[in-house]
Amino acid sequence: MASVTLQQLSKRFGEFIAVHAVTCEIADGEFVVILGPSGCGKSTLLRLIAGLEDASDGKLLIGGREVTHVEPKDRNIAMVFQNYALYPHMSVYDNMAYGLRIRGMSKAEIEARVQKAAAILQLGSFLQRKPRQLSGGQRQRVAMGRAIVREPEVFLFDEPLSNLDAKLRVQMRVEIKKLHDTIKTTGIYVTHDQVEAMTLANRLIVMNHGKVEQIGSPIEVYTNPASAFVAGFIGSPAMNFLPASAGADGRSLAVGGLKLPLSAGTIDASRPVTFGIRPEHLAPGPGPWGELPLVVELVELLGADTLVHCRLEGGNDTLVVRLPGTVVPKVGERLGVHPVPGSFHVFDGETGRRIAVS
Ligand code: ATP
Numbered sequence: 001m002a003s004v005t006l007q008q009l010s011k012r013f014g015e016f017i018a019v020h021a022v023t024c025e026i027a028d029g030e031f032v033v034i035l036g037p038s039g040c041g042k043s044t045l046l047r048l049i050a051g052l053e054d055a056s057d058g059k060l061l062i063g064g065r066e067v068t069h070v071e072p073k074d075r076n077i078a079m080v081f082q083n084y085a086l087y088p089h090m091s092v093y094d095n096m097a098y099g100l101r102i103r104g105m106s107k108a109e110i111e112a113r114v115q116k117a118a119a120i121l122q123l124g125s126f127l128q129r130k131p132r133q134l135s136g137g138q139r140q141r142v143a144m145g146r147a148i149v150r151e152p153e154v155f156l157f158d159e160p161l162s163n164l165d166a167k168l169r170v171q172m173r174v175e176i177k178k179l180h181d182t183i184k185t186t187g188i189y190v191t192h193d194q195v196e197a198m199t200l201a202n203r204l205i206v207m208n209h210g211k212v213e214q215i216g217s218p219i220e221v222y223t224n225p226a227s228a229f230v231a232g233f234i235g236s237p238a239m240n241f242l243p244a245s246a247g248a249d250g251r252s253l254a255v256g257g258l259k260l261p262l263s264a265g266t267i268d269a270s271r272p273v274t275f276g277i278r279p280e281h282l283a284p285g286p287g288p289w290g291e292l293p294l295v296v297e298l299v300e301l302l303g304a305d306t307l308v309h310c311r312l313e314g315g316n317d318t319l320v321v322r323l324p325g326t327v328v329p330k331v332g333e334r335l336g337v338h339p340v341p342g343s344f345h346v347f348d349g350e351t352g353r354r355i356a357v358s
Contacts, residue, residue: 001185002063002076002153003028004049009058011044011166012222018044021058026203028063030189031180034208035197037233042190042287043158045207049188050079050156063153078147079156082163084139086131086146089193092118093127096145110149117148120177120182137168141175148183157189161196164190173199184216194234198222206230226354228347232277237307240282240319244275253346264355265346272349278340279307279322287338294319294335299328310335 005025011019019041026032034042045051049060051072057316060068069074086095093114100110118124121141131139147155155174161169173196180187180200191197196319197204198218206213206221206229214226225231231239244255246267253260253267255275267273285291294310297318306322308329321337329335346356 001028003061004154004186004188005059005061005064006045006049006058007061009045009048009060010046010056011041011053012056017210019048022212023203024205025216026186026211029184029186031199031200031202032125032205033189033191033201033203034205034207035191035194035233036213040190040207040212042192042207044210046079046156046158046188046190049079049154050287052079061115066156076153077156078150078152078154079158080140080143080160081146081358082159084131084143084163088131091128091130092134092142092145093124095131095142096149099146103298113151114145117145120148120179121145130206135168136164137172140164140172143205144176144179148179153186155185155187157187160189163191169193175219176200186343194236198234206233208233212259223320224354225276225345228274228276228352229355231345231347231354233327235278237279237320237322239278239345241261241277241347242275242312242317242319243349244273245269246271246273256317258289258292260289260344260358262346262356263342263358267346267356273355274349275345276345276347277343279320280321281340282321282337283340284323284327284335284337285327286336288341289338291336291338292319294327294337296331296333296335299331301325301328327329 004169006022006024008021008023027250034045036042047335048055055068056075062075080116096114097110123141123145161172177200201218203217204221205215214221214230222234242255244253246269248269251262293313295313296308296310298309300307304325306325306327308322310319342358344358348355
């Protein structure tokens with residue numbers, strides 16, 4: 001196991017900057033998930049760590065040793081890919097053993113490592129099968145087995161579950177979590193699936209346009225998003241945003257006819273600001289500061305919850321409210337809601353950075 005240190009790590013393709021000065025210290029044994037929309041640079045960042053792309057600038061250290069321009073095979077990492085990358089003509093056993101044979105490892109040591117990995121991944125009864133005789137989930141387990149037998153210092157995962165159906169993804173997600181709890185090797189995992197990210201990560205690196213937007217534990221990122229981008233990207237349904245304006249004192253916010261006090265931060269009254277609140281933090285009825293008048297436009301019954309899509313009365317701004325599944329408002333009905341105290345965010349309208357909270 002080893003720590004991974006990224007210092008101002010950058011990658012340019014010609015004029016285009018795919019990864020922009022990323023700095024992060026990943027602790028020994030930590031499981032970090034790189035999350036962001038398509039094209040944000042997350043796979044490129046992982047490929048820089050793997051050595052499959054050469055860094056344009058910055059430094060990379062694994063276990064304290066600088067490896068910025070070291071060959072992938074000399075980095076002591078193992079990577080699991082989305083498309084499994086198994087050898088179709090080899091058995092499961094040989095797929096796992098192949099890399100070890102190439103390194104000249106003894107037969108007995110290979111046997112011990114493959115059997116140990118097969119036991120961890122419950123592949124014992126499939127060892128003589130070919131990949132085509134396995135389900136997608138089993139193939140992905142073999143791909144992980146091939147990484148495990150190498151006993152690397154760091155595991156890198158590039159969207160390993162995206163070829164699986166929804167149910168299998170959930171199962172494999174749980175297996176990856178158990179696997180990390182068992183072997184505790186440092187892991188870096190790329191995904192655009194926020195549920196996968198939230199459930200697997202010790203810490204998240206949220207990226208946008210090649211830059212890090214925020215690094216933090218899933219709960220920190222969810223409850224204290226550093227920017228409107230992070231707030232809108234993490235959470236489903238997404239955070240609601242409404243245009244707002246600062247009170248003259250800079251300590252309150254005017255939104256949808258309400259005047260809301262701020263508990264932290266001040267707002268420059270000359271700047272545009274955006275009010276952000278999660279669907280679960282809008283409660284029916286008037287709160288301490290009055291209520292937002294909404295008109296119900298669409299109701300989604302999810303069983304445990306009801307998602308109510310609404311429009312702010314007299315305007316075009318829309319909001320989603322999450323209510324208990326027992327509450328079923330009718331389309332066209334008026335619904336008054338209030339922001340739960342201590343639950344809303346204020347973002348700078350131009351930079352998107354969070355500047356204040358209730
Ligand atoms: P996805 O989820 O769609 O895989 P990603 O966040 O992993 O997206 P990357 O694959 O890292 O994104 O790509 C980041 C940006 O860099 C994209 O705009 C992509 O077009 C660009 N890019 C990646 N590889 C190259 C390359 N070899 N040459 C030029 N541009 C590239």
